[in-house]
Amino acid sequence: MPENATANPEPAAPEPRVVIVGGGFAGMHAARQLGSARCSVVLVDRNNHHVFQPLLYQVATAALSPADISAPIRGVFSHQKNVSVALGEVTGVDLEARQIHLGGGAVAWDWLVLAAGATHAYFGHDEWARVAPGLKSLDDALEIRRRVLLAFEEAELEEDEASRSAKLTFVVVGGGPTGVEMAGALREIAAETIPEDYRRVDTTTARVLLLEGGPRLLAGMSEQSSRKALRDLERMGVEVRLNTLVTDVEDGRVLVGEERVPAANVIWAAGVQGAPLVRDMGVELDRQGRVPVAPDCSIPGHPRAFVVGDLATLTDPKSGKPVPGVAQGAIQMGQFVGRLIRKELEAGSSAPATSAPDDRPAFTYLDKGSMATIGRSSAVADLAGRSFGGLFAWLLWSVIHVMFLIGFRSKLLVMVNWAWQWLFMSRGARLITGSPEIDVKQARDLSRHTE
Amino acid sequence: MPENATANPEPAAPEPRVVIVGGGFAGMHAARQLGSARCSVVLVDRNNHHVFQPLLYQVATAALSPADISAPIRGVFSHQKNVSVALGEVTGVDLEARQIHLGGGAVAWDWLVLAAGATHAYFGHDEWARVAPGLKSLDDALEIRRRVLLAFEEAELEEDEASRSAKLTFVVVGGGPTGVEMAGALREIAAETIPEDYRRVDTTTARVLLLEGGPRLLAGMSEQSSRKALRDLERMGVEVRLNTLVTDVEDGRVLVGEERVPAANVIWAAGVQGAPLVRDMGVELDRQGRVPVAPDCSIPGHPRAFVVGDLATLTDPKSGKPVPGVAQGAIQMGQFVGRLIRKELEAGSSAPATSAPDDRPAFTYLDKGSMATIGRSSAVADLAGRSFGGLFAWLLWSVIHVMFLIGFRSKLLVMVNWAWQWLFMSRGARLITGSPEIDVKQARDLSRHTE
Numbered sequence: 046m047p048e049n050a051t052a053n054p055e056p057a058a059p060e061p062r063v064v065i066v067g068g069g070f071a072g073m074h075a076a077r078q079l080g081s082a083r084c085s086v087v088l089v090d091r092n093n094h095h096v097f098q099p100l101l102y103q104v105a106t107a108a109l110s111p112a113d114i115s116a117p118i119r120g121v122f123s124h125q126k127n128v129s130v131a132l133g134e135v136t137g138v139d140l141e142a143r144q145i146h147l148g149g150g151a152v153a154w155d156w157l158v159l160a161a162g163a164t165h166a167y168f169g170h171d172e173w174a175r176v177a178p179g180l181k182s183l184d185d186a187l188e189i190r191r192r193v194l195l196a197f198e199e200a201e202l203e204e205d206e207a208s209r210s211a212k213l214t215f216v217v218v219g220g221g222p223t224g225v226e227m228a229g230a231l232r233e234i235a236a237e238t239i240p241e242d243y244r245r246v247d248t249t250t251a252r253v254l255l256l257e258g259g260p261r262l263l264a265g266m267s268e269q270s271s272r273k274a275l276r277d278l279e280r281m282g283v284e285v286r287l288n289t290l291v292t293d294v295e296d297g298r299v300l301v302g303e304e305r306v307p308a309a310n311v312i313w314a315a316g317v318q319g320a321p322l323v324r325d326m327g328v329e330l331d332r333q334g335r336v337p338v339a340p341d342c343s344i345p346g347h348p349r350a351f352v353v354g355d356l357a358t359l360t361d362p363k364s365g366k367p368v369p370g371v372a373q374g375a376i377q378m379g380q381f382v383g384r385l386i387r388k389e390l391e392a393g394s395s396a397p398a399t400s401a402p403d404d405r406p407a408f409t410y411l412d413k414g415s416m417a418t419i420g421r422s423s424a425v426a427d428l429a430g431r432s433f434g435g436l437f438a439w440l441l442w443s444v445i446h447v448m449f450l451i452g453f454r455s456k457l458l459v460m461v462n463w464a465w466q467w468l469f470m471s472r473g474a475r476l477i478t479g480s481p482e483i484d485v486k487q488a489r490d491l492s493r494h495t496e
Numbered sequence: 497m498p499e500n501a502t503a504n505p506e507p508a509a510p511e512p513r514v515v516i517v518g519g520g521f522a523g524m525h526a527a528r529q530l531g532s533a534r535c536s537v538v539l540v541d542r543n544n545h546h547v548f549q550p551l552l553y554q555v556a557t558a559a560l561s562p563a564d565i566s567a568p569i570r571g572v573f574s575h576q577k578n579v580s581v582a583l584g585e586v587t588g589v590d591l592e593a594r595q596i597h598l599g600g601g602a603v604a605w606d607w608l609v610l611a612a613g614a615t616h617a618y619f620g621h622d623e624w625a626r627v628a629p630g631l632k633s634l635d636d637a638l639e640i641r642r643r644v645l646l647a648f649e650e651a652e653l654e655e656d657e658a659s660r661s662a663k664l665t666f667v668v669v670g671g672g673p674t675g676v677e678m679a680g681a682l683r684e685i686a687a688e689t690i691p692e693d694y695r696r697v698d699t700t701t702a703r704v705l706l707l708e709g710g711p712r713l714l715a716g717m718s719e720q721s722s723r724k725a726l727r728d729l730e731r732m733g734v735e736v737r738l739n740t741l742v743t744d745v746e747d748g749r750v751l752v753g754e755e756r757v758p759a760a761n762v763i764w765a766a767g768v769q770g771a772p773l774v775r776d777m778g779v780e781l782d783r784q785g786r787v788p789v790a791p792d793c794s795i796p797g798h799p800r801a802f803v804v805g806d807l808a809t810l811t812d813p814k815s816g817k818p819v820p821g822v823a824q825g826a827i828q829m830g831q832f833v834g835r836l837i838r839k840e841l842e843a844g845s846s847a848p849a850t851s852a853p854d855d856r857p858a859f860t861y862l863d864k865g866s867m868a869t870i871g872r873s874s875a876v877a878d879l880a881g882r883s884f885g886g887l888f889a890w891l892l893w894s895v896i897h898v899m900f901l902i903g904f905r906s907k908l909l910v911m912v913n914w915a916w917q918w919l920f921m922s923r924g925a926r927l928i929t930g931s932p933e934i935d936v937k938q939a940r941d942l943s944r945h946t947e
Contacts, residue, residue, distance in 0.1 A: 093649060110561035119693035129695045132649045198544060198583045242570035244580045 060085050063386060064145060064154035066135050066322070068095045068118045070372050071354030071379035072160035078383025080125045082390050084156070089147065091134040093117055096183055099372055099446060102223055104186035105312075106230035107194065111183045135161065138326045140347050145322075156349045156386050159323065160379060163335065163355035163370065165219075166316030173294040177311035180223055189312060193231065196310050197239065200246045211307035213251040216299050218291050219315030220257025221264070222417040225274055227312055228255040228283045229420040236282060237421070253283045254308070256301060258290050258315065263425070265369055266415055269432035270425040277419045277434070317370060319356045331358050340407035342382050348401035351386075353378035361410045368410045381408045416442045511536050514837060515596060515605035517586050517773070519546045519569045521823050522805030522830035523611035529834025531576045533841050535607070540598060542585040544568055547634055550823055550897060553674055555637035556763075557681035558645065562634045586612065589777045591798050596773075607800045607837050610774065611830060614786065614806035614821065616670075617767030624745040628762035631674055640763060644682065647761050648690065651697045658758065664702040665759035667750050669742050670766030671708030672715070673868040676725055678763055679706040679734045680871040687733060688872070704734045705759070707752060709741050709766065714876070716820055717866055720883035721876040728870045728885070768821060770807045782809050791858035793833050799852035802837075804829035812861045819861045832859045867893045 061084045065072045068090035079086050094115040103109040122128040137146040138159065144151040165179035178188055193215070200212040213235070217228045235251035255262075255278065261271040262278075262285065278285055286301070293300035298307050319334035328344055331337055335358040336344060342357060344350045354375035359368050368374045389402065414428035416438065424439040425432065433441065512535045516523045519541035530537050545566040554560040573579040588597040589610065595602040616630035629639055647663050654660040664686070668679045686702035706713075706729065712722040713729075713736065729736055737752070744751035749758050770785035779795055782788055786809040787795060793808060795801045805826035810819050819825045840853065865879035867889065875890040876883065884892065 093645065110563045112561045117693070119690070123692040126695075130693075131653065132646075194544065195583075202582065239570070241574040242568070242581075244577075 061155040061390065062087060062153065063156040063158065064089065064152060065158040065160060066090075066138075066145060067160035067162055067320075067354070067356075068092070068130075069098065069160060069162050069354060070375035071162075072158065073118075073121065074376050074379035075158045075160065075353065075383035075386075076122065076125070076128055078380055079127070079387055082127070082387040084127065084386075084390055086128045087131060087152065087154075088118065088122070088128055089131045089133055089135055089145070089152075090118060091132070092182065093119070093130075093132055094183070095121060097446075098181075099222075101180055101183070101186050102226045102230060104183065105180055105189040105193070105227065106234060107190050108230070111187065115183060135322050137322055138350075140326060140328070140344065140350055157351065158379075158382055158386075159336070159350070159352045159356055160354045160375070161320035161322055161356050162375075163317050163319050163333070165313050166318035166333065167313065168316060170294070173311075173313070176294050176296055177218065177313040179313045180227070192310060193234070197235075197243065197246070197248060197251075199309075200248075201243050203246075207307065209246065210250075210252075211297060212309045213246070213248070214254070214306065214308035215251065215310045215312065216254045216256065216291075216301075216306060216308045217312045217314060218256050219313065220255055220259070220262040220285070220287070221314060222415075224255055224257070224312075224314035225262055225278065225417050225419060227314060228253050228285075229278060229281060229418065229423075232278075232281045232283050233420045252308075254301075254306065255283055255285045256289045256291060257285070257287050260287055262287070263417055265371070266417070266425065267427045267432045270417075270427050270434070273425045273432065273434040274417065274419055277423045277425075281420055317355070323352070323356065333358070339401075341385065341401060341405045342378055342408050343401060351382045353382050359408065362407055363409050364412075368408075369415075371415060373413055373415075374410060377410060378408060381406075416445070418442050512606040512841065513538060513604065514607040514609065515540065515603060516609040516611060517541075517589075517596060518611035518613055518771075518805070518807075519543070519581075520549065520611060520613050520805060521826035522613075523609065524569075524572065525827050525830030526609050526611065526804065526834035526837075527573065527576070527579055529831055530578070530838055533578070533838040535578065535837075535841055537579045538582060538603065538605075539569065539573070539579055540582045540584055540586055540596070540603075541569060542583070543633065544570070544581075544583055545634070546572060549632075550673075552631055552634070552637050553677045553681060555634065556631055556640040556644070556678065557685060558641050559681070562638065566634060586773050588773055589801075591777060591779075591795065591801055608802065609830075609833055609837075610787070610801070610803045610807055611805045611826070612771035612773055612807050613826075614768050614770050614784070616764050617769035617784065618764065619767060621745070624762075624764070627745050627747055628669065628764040630764045631678070643761060644685070648686075648694065648697070648699060648702075650760075651699075652694050654697075660697065661701075661703075662748060662758035663760045664697070664699070665705070665757065666702065666761045666763070667705045667707065667742075667757060667759045668763045668765060669707050670764065671706055671710070671713040671736070671738070672765060673866075675706055675708070675763075675765035676713055676729065676868050676870060678765060679704050679736075680729060680732060680869065680874075683729075683732045683734050684871050703759075705752075705757065706734055706736045707740045707742060708736070708738050711738055713738070714868055716822070717868070717876065718878045718883045721868075721878050721885070724876045724883065724885040725868065725870055728874045728876075732871055768806070774803070774807065784809070790852075792836065792852060792856045793829055793859050794852060802833045804833050810859065813858055814860050815863075819859075820866075822866060824864055824866075825861060828861060829859060832857075867896070869893050 063079060063084050063086045065076055065088045068088060072088060073095055076086055076088050094117050097114040100114045104111055104114060119130045133147045135145050135147050144153050164181050167173045178185055180186060180189060196212050200209050203209040203212055215231050217224050232253045235248045240248050262274045263271050275285055289301060291299060291301060294311055297309055298305055299311055317333045323336050328336060335356055336352040338352050338357045338359050339345050342351045342353055344352060355370045361368050414426060416424060416426035418424040418439060422436045422439050424442040425434050426438040426441055514530060514535050514537045516527055516537060516539045519539060523539060524546055527537055527539050545568050548565040551565040555562055555565060570581045584598045586596050586598050595604050615632050618624045629636055631637060631640060651660050651663040654663055666682050668675050683704045686699045691699050713725045714722050726736055740752060742750060742752060745762055748760055749756055750762055768784045774787055779787060786807055787803040789803050789808045789810050790796050793802045793804055795803060806821045812819050867875055867877035869875040869890060873887045873890050875893040876885050877889040877892055
């Protein structure tokens with residue numbers, strides 16, 4: 046173990062090592078639970094920061110800055126001295142040799158927690174990813190922000206009416222929380238935030254299409270909430286199409302069934318696909334590439350290797366329904382496994398185990414409710430068996446999300462930002478970083494127009 | 497003119513067009529002065545945002561987010577209806593045909609204000625730029641932030657002591673305000689902000705070298721302030737070398753005179769070089785590629801084409817010294833030229849002019865003082881002929897810089913951020929975006945160490 050190697054050069058009985066892969070909700074909460082345990086924890090992530098993912102769409106829509114919704118992982122654990130953080134991409138897991146593969150090497154573990162999450166699925170059309178980026182990381186969010194803001198810039202310079210209207214068309218694929226929130230925010234930017242900033246183009250004419258393959262929006266929520274979300278989005282001017290599948294995506298157009306929709310901007314918020322590091326692990330995955338785990342979240346046959354969060358699939362024994370792929374599910378699974386490991390370490394079970402102790406508890410999911418925002422002062426929430434909508438739900442959503450942000454600093458800044466935006470309908474983070482590409486044709490259009 | 501073309505389809509006497517190139521201090525302030533003038537203003541910039549450049553080093557050192565120190569140019573002028581904003585890179589200026597070249601086309605002007613600024617100069621060694629990035633844009637700042645934070649991450653994984661100490665060595669080239677501020681902030685991060693976050697590496701041992709070719713730091717300030725800055729930096733542990741030139745820069749090492757300094761991180765803050773768009777304009781430039789302008793800031797022989805800010809070189813008639821390349825110089829020149837154009841438009845001089853009116857005023861620079869921060873609660877300031885240092889200068893610096901930030905929202909957020917950092921010595925924006933590259937060798941080192 047690194048820190049022992051330095052602090053304690055003479056050979057000593059090594060502490061057991063818990064390797065956690067992934068610094069999302071599940072991994073962070075598992076590591077937290079191991080703070081007082083006698084073990085060394087190695088937390089591996091390919092980014093140096095934890096992201097508060099439910100607010101990622103606010104970075105993508107220029108309402109918040111990356112730093113507002115993230116925390117450096119090292120900073121979170123700076124006072125939990127048994128946690129080391131390693132920056133790197135895990136490429137595979139060897140359950141027999143008890144190692145993970147990281148770059149060109151391997152790291153040994155005594156206990157393993159896989160919490161690498163899931164990404165969007167393009168249903169076998171990975172080539173769509175270039176045109177239709179998903180929203181899973183800060184880099185994704187900044188790329189989407191860049192594209193959205195550039196679309197308005199390019200529309201301002203565009204002479205041809207058909208091209209201009211394509212540049213002002215935003216297609217959001219997938220009617221889950223991310224899709225609903227993106228569609229609402231895009232329509233709000235176009236209709237309320239920026240119209241005054243442009244001289245030639247009328248941004249209020251921007252089309253936002255939200256496509257959902259199933260019969261209703263927000264399938265994970267109650268039917269009342271789905272109806273309220275649909276009504277609010279349509280009131281804002283979002284065109285919602287249910288039972289609608291995208292059949293092809295190319296630069297500048299989307300094929301919706303047989304219909305060809307000219308659209309320069311496509312945002313992907315559909316499908317689920319487990320992180321690739323579990324693919325060659327020798328365990329059968331479900332159709333979405335997730336790991337079916339035992340009731341204690343362990344991998345069947347490997348009592349000291351666990352999968353938690355979006356990368357796991359598990360049926361809740363109480364409700365008989367799958368544990369949903371939401372922040373609460375990840376947090377609760379991470380805490381459950383962290384506590385379980387701590388207890389078994391305290392019980393002194395340090396020898397390699399081939400079967401789990403008989404008294405291991407089963408994970409049960411506590412539904413604390415779910416919610417999604419639709420726009421400024423509108424949201425839907427399912428809480429305690431009831432559905433709420435409108436301003437009340439939005440205020441509830443705001444308070445709860447700010448409360449959950451890790452670290453008080455983030456909370457304070459997010460509140461200041463939101464208060465400001467709510468009062469003045471401005472968006473502070475409206476920056477395009479990375480090189481904007483305005484092509485020669487557009488520059489020529491501008492000059493033609495102005496000569 | 498674009499907006500007339502839409503609002504007023506029948507032919508009318510066109511308003512004169514003022515083209516401003518560059519959305520920095522000089523260009524923004526020139527455009528502001530033309531708010532009430534009867535002309536159309538086209539402001540061209542390759543970025544969609546104005547940056548408060550004196551605080552750029554705070555983004556590079558993870559203290560602030562890009563959005564905290566920037567404002568979308570369109571947003572600044574949303575209520576000044578005679579200003580159109582165009583996103584694009586100006587590649588050349590034709591003074592005879594009265595056009596600027598933009599992408600593949602040309603935009604005609606009746607009045608021209610060139611305010612494209614300057615960049616750092618590598619003294620004929622442009623190949624050093626890859627290893628030693630400068631700090632002129634938000635993208636530069638994010639790249640430097642990424643490199644600085646990754647350096648500590650890589651040091652944590654590095655086994656070899658010499659390589660580790662090279663990764664923890666930061667060389668800052670140039671002892672002007674940017675160099676002084678970067679060096680102080682880097683040393684502060686290493687010694688105060690992050691030591692608790694790392695388990696293996698002692699970040700307080702990080703070396704920060706500040707190299708200055710001349711005999712003193714902050715050559716634009718008083719000798720007392722130079723001495724105070726040197727003393728404070730050395731107290732913080734920065735190694736300052738005066739009269740020292742860099743002779744070569746390569747991956748992993750810097751040649752300082754004959755001495756070879758192993759250093760993985762080099763930041764360039766030396767030299768001045770005018771933006772390239774003026775190179776083929778047919779006007780003789782000074783050695784730094786800047787345009788020598790007439791006392792009214794016009795290009796000699798072209799009374800309606802002006803150069804302002806860092807791209808111009810001009811001797812102040814009052815002091816007999818060059819107008820300094822600082823924010824105040826740019827702001828005052830921009831305002832001067834904006835007012836001058838407005839007045840001549842009001843006087844009705846719409847026909848093309850071959851010579852300036854005889855009563856044109858000459859630009860004079862008003863020295864409001866200058867300042868630079870060195871670290872948490874230390875700065876130097878020259879004001880009203882006196883030099884100030886320590887906490888007082890730092891408080892003064894903070895208040896003045898916050899006041900100058902464009903837009904109240906930025907002010908509020910920057911204050912909250914600073915108050916937080918000052919109290920808790922934390923840095924909120926400690927995020928690495930863009931793909932981190934941890935190479936295979938390092939991952940192997942980690943695994944070797946932990947097996």
